[in-house]
Amino acid sequence: MVVDKNSKVSLCVQVRNMLVDCIRRGELPPGRRIPGERMLADSYGVSRGTAVEALKLLENDGYVERISTRGTFISQEAGARTSALKILYPFPEKSMSPQYLNYANYCAGSELYQGMLQGTLDFNMQITFQYFEDSADRNAAMKQIKSIRNFDGIVFTSHQLSLMRELVTEEGIPHVMVGTHNQEKGTPFISYKRLEGIKKTAQYVIKNGYRSVGLLRAYSDLPENREKIDLFTSVLLAGGVKIDKIWIFHLEDDKELAYKKLKNEMPHPKDGMPEIFFCESVSHPFAFFRFASECGLKIGSDVDVISHGGDTSFRGIMPSLTYLRIPYFEMGVAACRVLNERICGSASAGKNVLLPAEIIEGESTRKRSLK
Amino acid sequence: MVVDKNSKVSLCVQVRNMLVDCIRRGELPPGRRIPGERMLADSYGVSRGTAVEALKLLENDGYVERISTRGTFISQEAGARTSALKILYPFPEKSMSPQYLNYANYCAGSELYQGMLQGTLDFNMQITFQYFEDSADRNAAMKQIKSIRNFDGIVFTSHQLSLMRELVTEEGIPHVMVGTHNQEKGTPFISYKRLEGIKKTAQYVIKNGYRSVGLLRAYSDLPENREKIDLFTSVLLAGGVKIDKIWIFHLEDDKELAYKKLKNEMPHPKDGMPEIFFCESVSHPFAFFRFASECGLKIGSDVDVISHGGDTSFRGIMPSLTYLRIPYFEMGVAACRVLNERICGSASAGKNVLLPAEIIEGESTRKRSLK
Incomplete structure (x- = not known):
């Protein structure tokens, strides 16, 4: 000792x-x-x-x-x-308003928060949310760290507050990272089976007999998005499904901008359409549904749609959407569980957790599943 | 002293x-x-x-x-x-899962939480979320109170944790109440102008020339809902708009149940319809839109819809909805502001705040506004 x-x-x-x-x-x-x-x-x-x-x-x-x-x-x-652990969720966002935050991030965040609240219930914790500047200044960050020694553990969101994470590691304060990207060695990472989920989505398309697919892609071509789309298309191609080059669009995250771009650049639907569209961003199905309705195309019979995202994002869309559900809520719960194990030093502490993502079937792919 | x-x-x-x-x-x-x-x-x-x-x-x-x-x-x-105040948000819900919480409450809660996070940013606070049992046992509650003396202030949600609120008042710990109902004397109450909002909604209906209104009412006939509907109908009647008795339905909060009831009990739309439906619960427009689409009724031209609720609830509904927006996010921000004033003892501390509710116009009332 x-x-x-x-x-x-x-x-x-x-x-x-x-x-x-x-x-x-x-x-x-x-x-x-x-x-x-x-x-x-x-x-x-x-x-x-x-x-x-x-x-x-x-x-x-x-x-x-x-x-x-x-x-x-x-x-x-x-x-x-010792049983009512105090955990901290530091956030660097300067605004939490739905008007400023990107729609997908707002929805994902709120599911994650509620999941963490559930986790504090399950594991007898209290959780504190506090703003921390995402600073690159070691001295400033060190001062912030001082104020968090009172906490038993910290939940970080991936890709944020990297300097603070570094200092917290040096201080030996138990912490975990929750998010969809940027896993880091030595820190338990709570996420979901992204690539397996993408594969499932492609397999769903194959299994249901679709022969051609259009893509509504994210405007920003981040490496993780490229990887996702590459996997998706390679599984499809291996399964004999054609990716229809004519129907690939790079769309902004914003619903309104995405809609306008679709409206301007879409070939006339009468010239044929892929059987199904895969939407990369949470905003894209909204833009496409609106576009389709104005062209008189019926979703789920004239053209089908499959997407992925958290379920808060897609509540209310009609006809209901078929999507790969990202388990944000469950990730929040798991983050608390793993942090609890880490703090209490159990044998399995510090393991990564990758939760499965399931396909939720809605009416936007009804045509095929009814065949 | x-x-x-x-x-x-x-x-x-x-x-x-x-x-x-x-x-x-x-x-x-x-x-x-x-x-x-x-x-x-x-x-x-x-x-x-x-x-x-x-x-x-x-x-x-x-x-x-x-x-x-x-x-x-x-x-x-x-x-x-002294500037980074520690505030507590105690919650008695035993589950935060969207599967167990009522849809409207889940959405309202998540907007309120994000608003409080915004408030902690604006007023240099940190906020702690912790489960507290909604107990009627004074001794048990007293024990819980002990653990919260470290906090500078507390945000309560109305109608919850009433014994804890009582004890906290006795202890002199600054606190406020945020919510839509159950104002209490002596505690600053952060809410919105409910009845004024309902009046605005009725006036909107009159102003836009509607002559007959149907009601989709909440299944549970709470006094506050009765008051709301009474006001709504009395303003309409005074404005010469007819409430169509045939089209009044008491519907469950659950989307699916509400839809089934509508489907079973609606007179055939061919026998005429009111020009507009007012929806009391957040789930009702969803149920009605689905019902309408299956009957081939076009929302915004064959029949119009007006509703009220937080804006997270109605994202994604298509065509977009006209609704009285309950400012949950802003209520969360204001709760932090008033609590901050209360803690710092400013002169105006302890005042109630009633935020205005505005009508957000969507396509569900397009028919009338285009006239």
């Missing part, structure tokens, strides 16, 4: 963490007197000042109480404290 | 609050030594034990630091602490 002097985790935090582990394991029950600063310093091989600092952190967290002249004791609430 | 011994707020919390006020006003700047326990006890007219308790609360909150043998000092972070 000695500290690691080569670790980047400060010594007082190391001592604090070891003492919290003892409290969690019940080796230091409520009411038990903690060894004096000098003894503590000796047994962990640190200076007395470090031991004092560690005790202060414990006191701030409510694990111990100092009773003047008598010493420091494990608090009566320590038991409850 | 003495405590109120008749107050239900415990003496140590009163002393703590007065000291925090001094810190906020800058009378006790960072680094300043706090008077000793005995002096503190004398100047507030409390026992020494109470003064010790108050100091402990301040230390837990990070306002002060005890430096052994030298005394207790206002911490360097106290300034930042």
Whole structure:
């Protein structure tokens, strides 16, 4: 039970963490007197000042109480404290308004949040949401880190707050990452089986007898999107389904812009159409449904549509949509579960979790499934 | 500067609050030594034990630091602490899953949450979401209260956790209530102008020349819904618009059930229809749009629809809906603002805020507005 002097985790935090582990394991029950600063310093091989600092952190967290002249004791609430974990969700968005956030991100975010609330219910936690600047300045970030030592663990969203994540790793604060991209080595990653899901979607198209597919693609050609579309098309081609070059569109995320582009650039539907469209962005089915309705095309009989995204995004679209459901809600729950394991140090702690994505069948592919 | 011994707020919390006020006003700047326990006890007219308790609360909150043998000092972070307020949103829902929560509540909740996140950005706060049992047992509730003394303020949702609200009032912890119903005396209430909104909706119907209206009503006949419908119909009748008795339906909140009921009980649309339907529940337009589409009725030309609800609920419905927009997001922001004022004790603190609700025009009333 000695500290690691080569670790980047400060010594007082190391001592604090070891003492919290003892409290969690019940080796230091409520009411038990903690060894004096000098003894503590000796047994962990640190200076007395470090031991004092560690005790202060414990006191701030409510694990111990100092009773003047008598010493420091494990608090009566320590038991409850160890089970009601305090977790932090830091976010760098400067606005949360649906008017500023991209529609898909707004929907995904709100499902993820509700999932995390569910997770705090399931694992007896409380979750704090706080804005943190996505800064590249180490000193500024270090100051922010100080204010989060009180938390037992942190849920990060992938690709955000990378410097903060780095510092938190150095400090040894348990954390996980939830998101769809940018997995990082050494940090448990909570996501879904993206490529398997894309494969499922392509297989659904093959299985239901479609012979030609059009693509409504994202405007920004990010590597992860390219990978997705490449996989999708290669599975289709292997299954003998034709990707109809004429019907590939790169559309903006914005519903209105996507619609306008479709309206301007679509060949006349009378010149034939692919049997089904695959939509890459959450906004695309909305744009396409509107376009189709204005051309008098019936979705689910004249032309079919398959998409993917979280289910909040597609509520209300009519006819209902067939889509690969990204399990944002479940990812939020799983993030809490894995963080809980990480904090409590169970054997399987720190494993990645990739949840399955399922196809939800709606009326937008009715034509084929009724055959 | 003495405590109120008749107050239900415990003496140590009163002393703590007065000291925090001094810190906020800058009378006790960072680094300043706090008077000793005995002096503190004398100047507030409390026992020494109470003064010790108050100091402990301040230390837990990070306002002060005890430096052994030298005394207790206002911490360097106290300034930042006083601006980065810690607020709590307690929720009693045992499940946050969209599968269990009613659709309207799920949508309203997620807009409210995002609004509160926006509020924490605007007012430099952090917000903690935590489950609390909606208990009627005073002892159990009191235990829960203990764990929330560390928070600077609380946002309650109306009609929930009433015992906890009572105890929090007794403890003198600043709080506000956000919601659509159940205003309570003495607690700032953040809501929207409900009845004015309903009146606006009825006036919209009159102004656009509709002569007959059908109602899709909520299945449960709550007093607040009765009041809403009574107002709506009385404004219409005064404006010479007929409420068509034949077309009044009491429908479940569930989209599927509402649709089935409509399908079974609707007179044949060929026998005439009201010019416009007013939908009381967020699920009703979905059910009615589906029903209409199956009967070959075109929304916005054969029959029009007007509804009300948060805007997340109606994204994606096509043709787009005309509705009275309940400003849930803005209510979340305002709750943080008022709570902030309350905590910081500004003169106008504690006022109710009723936000206006506007009509968002969509294509579901196109027929009339094009006339």
